[in-house]
Amino acid sequence: MSDLFVQRSNYSLSLSNHKIIVKNGQGQIVKEISIHLVENLLIFGQVQVTT
Numbered sequence: 001m002s003d004l005f006v007q008r009s010n011y012s013l014s015l016s017n018h019k020i021i022v023k024n025g026q027g028q029i030v031k032e033i034s035i036h037l038v039e040n041l042l043i044f045g046q047v048q049v050t051t
Helices: none
Strands: 001-008 012-016 019-023 029-034 038-043
Touching: none
Parallel strands: 001 038
Antiparallel strands: 012 019, 019 029
16 A cells, blocks of 8 residues: 655546546546555645545
């Protein structure tokens, strides 16, 4: 298990198929991470979170 840090203000986070999807301000996927690998989610700044 690991921590996921999000520090970019124009990023958004969503959840799909047991994965955390990280997108940049243009809507492009930056990273997909299995929810089972993340123990803590730490968000700094103005990050949008959806479900």
